[in-house]
Amino acid sequence: MNVSADAAAGGSTSSSTDAKVRVAIFTANMDGGGAERAMVKLAGGIADRGFDVDLVLSDASGHYLAEVPPEVRIVNLHASRVLASLPGLVRYLRRERPAAMLTSMNYVNVVGIWARALARVDTRLVVNEQNALSLEAAHSPRRRHRMLPRLIGRFYPWADRIVSVARGTADDLSRTAGLPRERIDVVHNPIVTPELKQLANAPLDHPWFRPGEPPVVVSVGRLAQQKDFGTLLRAFAQVREDREARLVILGEGPERGSLEALVSELGLDGVAALPGWVQNPYPWMKGAGAYVLSSRWEGLPSVLIEALYCDVPIVATDCLSGPQEILDGGRHGLLVEVGDVDGLARGIRSALAGEVPAPAPESWRPYEQEFVVGRYLEVLVGE
Numbered sequence: 001m002n003v004s005a006d007a008a009a010g011g012s013t014s015s016s017t018d019a020k021v022r023v024a025i026f027t028a029n030m031d032g033g034g035a036e037r038a039m040v041k042l043a044g045g046i047a048d049r050g051f052d053v054d055l056v057l058s059d060a061s062g063h064y065l066a067e068v069p070p071e072v073r074i075v076n077l078h079a080s081r082v083l084a085s086l087p088g089l090v091r092y093l094r095r096e097r098p099a100a101m102l103t104s105m106n107y108v109n110v111v112g113i114w115a116r117a118l119a120r121v122d123t124r125l126v127v128n129e130q131n132a133l134s135l136e137a138a139h140s141p142r143r144r145h146r147m148l149p150r151l152i153g154r155f156y157p158w159a160d161r162i163v164s165v166a167r168g169t170a171d172d173l174s175r176t177a178g179l180p181r182e183r184i185d186v187v188h189n190p191i192v193t194p195e196l197k198q199l200a201n202a203p204l205d206h207p208w209f210r211p212g213e214p215p216v217v218v219s220v221g222r223l224a225q226q227k228d229f230g231t232l233l234r235a236f237a238q239v240r241e242d243r244e245a246r247l248v249i250l251g252e253g254p255e256r257g258s259l260e261a262l263v264s265e266l267g268l269d270g271v272a273a274l275p276g277w278v279q280n281p282y283p284w285m286k287g288a289g290a291y292v293l294s295s296r297w298e299g300l301p302s303v304l305i306e307a308l309y310c311d312v313p314i315v316a317t318d319c320l321s322g323p324q325e326i327l328d329g330g331r332h333g334l335l336v337e338v339g340d341v342d343g344l345a346r347g348i349r350s351a352l353a354g355e356v357p358a359p360a361p362e363s364w365r366p367y368e369q370e371f372v373v374g375r376y377l378e379v380l381v382g383e
Contacts (some may be wrong), residue, residue, distance in 0.1 A: 008267045016240040022381060024075075024101040024123075026089065028082050031062030033222050034302030035130040038189035039104050045190055045373035051381075054091060056101075058085035058108075063277055075202040082111050083317075086118075086156065086288050095118035100124040100380040106133060106148050113155045121338060126379050127156060129164040129184075134176040135297035139225065153177040162381045163187045165300035168321020190372035191305040192364050196282060200310055204283035209272075214244035215289025215352050220281050220303045220311075223253030225276070225296070228317070228339065229257075230262055232294040235344035237266040245352060247272040250281050285310040290351035296338055298322040308332060308364040312358040315347035330365040 025043050030036050039055070040339035047053040053072045068074060075092060081083035093101070095113060100378050101123050103112030116125050127163035129214065137148050151176070156162055156179055163185045164170035174181040208216050217236060221227040229249055236247045249259070263272050278284070279305075285291055291307040293316040298304075300322045308326070314333030316323040317340075327333040336343040336355045350356050365371075 016054075020050060020052040020100040021381060022054065022096060023100040024054045024056050024092075024096070025104065026056040026101055027104045027108050028058045029060070029062045030064040030068070034191075035105060035299070036064050036188070037067070038062050038130075038191065038302060040067050040072075041190045041193050041195075041369055042102075042373065042376060043072045045193075045369045046377065046380075047071040047375065049373065054092075054096065054098065056080045056089065063279075066279075067146065082108055082135075086111055086115055089115040090119045093121050093123055097121050098123050100126065102126045102128055102376070102380060104128040104134070104150060105130055109159075109214075110148075110151050110155050112157050114265065117158065124380065125159045126161040127159045128162060128187075129162070129173050129299070130189075131299040132172045132297045134170055134172050135320060137176070139297070144312065149176045153179060153190075157183075161185060163376075163379060165189050166321050166325050168325060169213065169299045172320060187375045187379065188367050188372055189300055189302060190369040190376075191367040192304050193369040194311050195311065196306065199280045200282035200286050202283050204287055206284075207283075208248070209287045213247055215246060216284075216287065216349055217247045217290050217292055217352070218250070218284050218288035219248070219292045219294065219359050220250045220285070221295070222251050223249070223255045223259060226298075227251075227253075228294045228296045229259055231339055231341055231344060232292055233259065233262050233266060233268065233272065234341045235348060236272060237268060238345035239348050239352070240268070240271065243349070243350075243352065245271075248284060248288075250276070250278050250284060251275050252277040261263055277294055282306060282310055285312055288312045290315055290348055290356070292344070292348060293317060293323060294344060295319050295323075301326070303365055304333075305367045308359045313351040313354075313357045313358055315344065315351050315356065317344070326363075328363070334357040 043055050045052050054075050055072050056075040058077050075102050077085040077088035103109045123220045137146050170184045170186050206380040283305050291312045291314050293304050297319050304326050316340045318335040336347045
């Protein structure tokens with residue numbers, strides 16, 4: 001991996017392939033979840049099409065940094081927070097003058113818009129909305145997130161294009177920020193890549209997944225309020241009342257302590273595990289008896305699409321937004337109400353009983369990297 005000099009320090013970051021068209025992707029860091037991983041996949045896919053690609057990060061840290069392909073150049077702005085990266089991003093734009101820049105995540109988008117205006121360059125700017133803005137603003141304890149609808153309504157029109165990852169998030173963005181719906185394009189994240197297909201076939205050496213063991217319910221996500229793993233644990237406790245099963249929740253986050261306490265409170269020690277963040281979750285998903293998404297809200301949940309590819313029966317909350325669209329109204333998996341412990345327990349029982357069919361290949365094909373990269377290049381550089 002080639003990590004560039006700090007763009008804010010003014011060091012040279014010129015590439016030996018200056019004849020190529022340069023595309024930048026700007027986001028906060030490589031920590032977090034599906035949105036960050038999607039940007040890594042998108043950067044690699046665009047580089048494979050012959051473009052020079054810069055992954056510009058407020059802070060080059062996080063789990064997914066190791067997944068950035070070597071042909072993508074990392075530009076580290078060394079900023080303590082996204083707003084503090086504004087001067088460095090302005091200097092980067094003035095020096096490198098990429099033909100186009102994609103920004104991802106709403107507060108990152110606003111900073112990217114300000115940076116292009118201050119840099120006074122002709123870089124084409126596309127902003128990418130990943131989550132349901134109304135719910136993110138309502139549930140966040142951070143004042144900057146609660147101010148986002150007003151900031152977005154004011155500054156998103158300065159971008160050349162606005163894209164969102166799902167129809168639901170696009171509709172929500174239009175309503176919440178007062179933006180014309182016709183200005184917002186829907187472009188999915190690139191989820192199903194050749195790397196995913198290879199990683200899904202990796203062996204999994206875990207005693208719970210050996211032949212003859214009880215089925216394992218798997219969920220993947222940040223241990224945070226949005227994912228509502230408390231409801232999943234309570235539903236799983238109901239499932240355990242009348243059948244043998246185990247539960248694995250892969251991920252890390254601020255709610256670890258409270259979730260571990262709930263595991264003990266519900267009497268699930270030894271049958272429910274929180275192993276933390278894992279580099280390759282796909283063999284766990286592929287070997288599951290059921291995959292469950294229990295979120296209160298989403299944008300376009302990558303893990304749900306990855307579960308489709310892993311050919312596992314799916315139970316998901318019908319939250320705003322993504323699951324309804326991804327599962328085609330319940331055609332590719334079972335949808336249940338958000339926060340409904342009893343309903344989620346019934347859904348898990350149905351999946352483990354073989355009453356929820358595994359998804360068909362047509363369910364994940366719209367999210368294949370090759371197709372999605374083409375859509376992004378259309379909005380970025382008109383290809």
